[in-house]
Amino acid sequence: MTLQPDVSTSAGHNSHQPDATTIEHLRERAQFIRLETIRLIDIAKTGHYTSVFSAAEVFSALYYDVMNLRRGEPGWEGRDRFTIGKGHAAVGLFPIYADLGFFPKEWLDNYTRLGSPLGDHPDMRKVPGVDFSSGSIGHALSNAIGIALAQRWTGQDYKVFCMMGDGEMQEGQVWEAALFAAQNRMKNLIAIVDRNGFQLDGRVDEVMGIEPLDQKWRAFGWEVHTVDGHDIAAVTTLLRRLRADGAREKPALVISKTVKGRGVSYMETEPGWHLGWLDPTDAQEAIAEIKAQVI
Amino acid sequence: MxxxxxxxxxxxxxxxxxxxxxxxxxxxxxxxxxxxxxxxxxxxxxxxxxxxxxxxxxxxxxxxxxxxxxxxxxxxxxxxxxxxxxxxxxxxxxxxxxxxxxxxxxxxxxxxxxxxxxxxxxxxxxxxxxxxxxxxxxxxxxxxxxxxxxxxxxxxxxxxxxxxxxxxxxxxxxxxIGRGRDPVVYEGGTTFEFGKAHVHGFGEDLTIIACGITVHAALEAAAAMNAAGRSVGVIDMASIKPLDRDAIIEAADRSKSGRLMTVEEHNVLGGLGAAVAEVLTDEGKGIRLKRHGIHDEYSLIAPPTHLYAHYKLDGAGIRAVAEEFLRS
Incomplete structure (x- = not known):
């Protein structure tokens, strides 16, 4: 969570590389996101572990490094914004928001309980830190565009990040939004596709193929980058660079190649874990596995 | 050239x-x-x-x-x-x-x-x-x-x-809103308040509650009926939600025929007529309501004015439906 200087990237990529201490911190926060996800889903007894696990490094990089935010001030007008199309990964965002002081940590303990502001999908009316509500796949890029476009009439200066699922690429509205953002040269917009390869019914490429994804977005007028979404240093370097790039005259898209369920070995190989619950014994083993590895 | x-x-x-x-x-x-x-x-x-x-x-x-x-x-x-x-x-x-x-x-x-x-x-x-x-x-x-x-x-x-x-x-x-060629209802301009109807009068025989383009036609129908000795009023229910419940209740209370009528350029299912019916049943008004509009069908092809005549949504048509309702 640092303020990035608004400079062109022509100085080169290396200037955006995080140092070893930062990388270690972001790794630790990604682990924290995974562990908290296991804890919260145990309260609900159902949840999307694997959708969070694929995105954990990107969440960590965005909220703990790349985005311009103020701790304890979720409504600060100058903040960078984040919208998410795969809203079912909100269980991995809520711990971050509590950690950043956007709402009391005690809220997490009642996750999904009667009257809790925290449900499976994020609600901007109930949860400080949520920049736009989600739950219906395909809307988030349009929401992000609106937030970015409004800078023309408010004079505020911020970046808008939007994470979409790869299955979300099947929604027609995404491509309406893609055309609009290119047409309007929305350089303050950075979208990320969490390319974890799976959707509810199975492999994305078998359910409804979306490749060649990079070529599609390029053809729609976007600047496209591909990154290993679990390489925290690479993710952070790329997102820092895209955030700081003042010369880009088009929206940017990052294809974040990830593994659905990354961190718990059997979740990585079994697509049925899109939705589930771990018995306490299994949860302990999953926690031990996450803690034992360096992602 | x-x-x-x-x-x-x-x-x-x-x-x-x-x-x-x-x-x-x-x-x-x-x-x-x-x-x-x-x-x-x-x-x-x-x-x-x-x-x-x-x-x-x-x-x-x-x-x-x-x-x-x-x-x-x-x-x-x-x-x-x-x-x-x-x-x-x-x-x-x-x-x-x-x-x-x-x-x-x-x-x-x-x-x-x-x-x-x-x-x-x-x-x-x-x-x-x-x-x-x-x-x-x-x-x-x-x-x-x-x-x-x-x-x-x-x-x-x-x-x-x-x-x-x-x-x-x-x-x-x-x-x-309409298509821009709608007849003018408020020659000298008007005001608008959310949740408030524009009441053009309550009728002892019938009050017609309308919205949108049908308000002008309802006023035409009411004028013709009043000229023929009826007591017919019109409510312009521009604020459909929040609805002006008080105006509906007053129209029901003032009806001596025990009848009210709604007109809308909309399916009678789920539209203004349904909204008015909800108020009348909520309030236990026990009054007959004629919901006039499109009766759960897809329209014929025709120029708009021909369609309004065909579906009895012009002044003459609304009058005919109202008279038939009062006779029934």
Missing amino acids: NGPKSPNSWQYRGLNMVNPGLDHLSNGLIDLVKTGHNVVAGSADLQYSNGLNRFAEAYPDRYISFGISEQNMVSTAAGIATTGVVPFVATFASFLGLLTCEQIRMDVAYSAQPVRLVGHHTGISLGFYGTSHHATEDIGTMRSIADLTVVSPSDGAQLEAAIRASANWDQPIYFR
Whole structure:
């Protein structure tokens, strides 16, 4: 969570590389996101572990490094914004928001309980830190565009990040939004596709193929980058660079190649874990596995 | 010289010139900007149909061209609204009320963003364009969405008044407006208040509760019936949600015939008639209600005025339906 200087990237990529201490911190926060996800889903007894696990490094990089935010001030007008199309990964965002002081940590303990502001999908009316509500796949890029476009009439200066699922690429509205953002040269917009390869019914490429994804977005007028979404240093370097790039005259898209369920070995190989619950014994083993590895 | 020779020939970009009534939409928005409101407008490739081209000419930096992408338009408008800028977005009511219904529910109403949705060429006013362009379900879909205000002005003056009033209204609004060639109801202008009907009179024989383009026709019918000795009143229920329950209750209490009638350019299922029926049953009024409109069917193909006559939604038709109801 640092303020990035608004400079062109022509100085080169290396200037955006995080140092070893930062990388270690972001790794630790990604682990924290995974562990908290296991804890919260145990309260609900159902949840999307694997959708969070694929995105954990990107969440960590965005909220703990790349985005311009103020701790304890979720409504600060100058903040960078984040919208998410795969809203079912909100269980991995809520711990971050509590950690950043956007709402009391005690809220997490009642996750999904009667009257809790925290449900499976994020609600901007109930949860400080949520920049736009989600739950219906395909809307988030349009929401992000609106937030970015409004800078023309408010004079505020911020970046808008939007994470979409790869299955979300099947929604027609995404491509309406893609055309609009290119047409309007929305350089303050950075979208990320969490390319974890799976959707509810199975492999994305078998359910409804979306490749060649990079070529599609390029053809729609976007600047496209591909990154290993679990390489925290690479993710952070790329997102820092895209955030700081003042010369880009088009929206940017990052294809974040990830593994659905990354961190718990059997979740990585079994697509049925899109939705589930771990018995306490299994949860302990999953926690031990996450803690034992360096992602 | 190339091109048509006859002065009666016309091309699409001149359409707004034969739709002078839709100037009221741009007029209302221009007034809001001039009075210091941070308002922007957008349309899905229909600026010449809804007259927003005039707003776009006045404030090119405040106009957003969305192309033919209605869902993106609504969701983007919701994003804009999070920043305090108030977006008005317009397209045919048939597309806004149905194609983007879910974006309106999720991104606008549930997210409590004060977006102003303008569905124009509502009801069967697009005539022979056919069912794809008719909006006879949009009152039903929009009024069943929580926290969404629904307004159906009866003419341009009332639309302008409603746009002015919207500056002090926090909820998102669905404006259901006609095709711009609608007859004038309020010659000298009018006022508008959310949740308040414009009562043109209560009738002892019958009060006709109407909205949109049918208000003018209902007033014609009432005038003819009153001239023939009946006591017929008309309520312009432009504020469909919140609904003016008190006006409905008073109309019921003042009826000596035990009858009330609604008229709408909409399916009688789920529309204004249904909303009025809900109030009457809630209040235990025990009164007969004739719901006049489109009776759960898809319209024939015809020019609009022919359709209004066919479906008895013009003055003569409403009078005929009302007389038959009073005799029954």
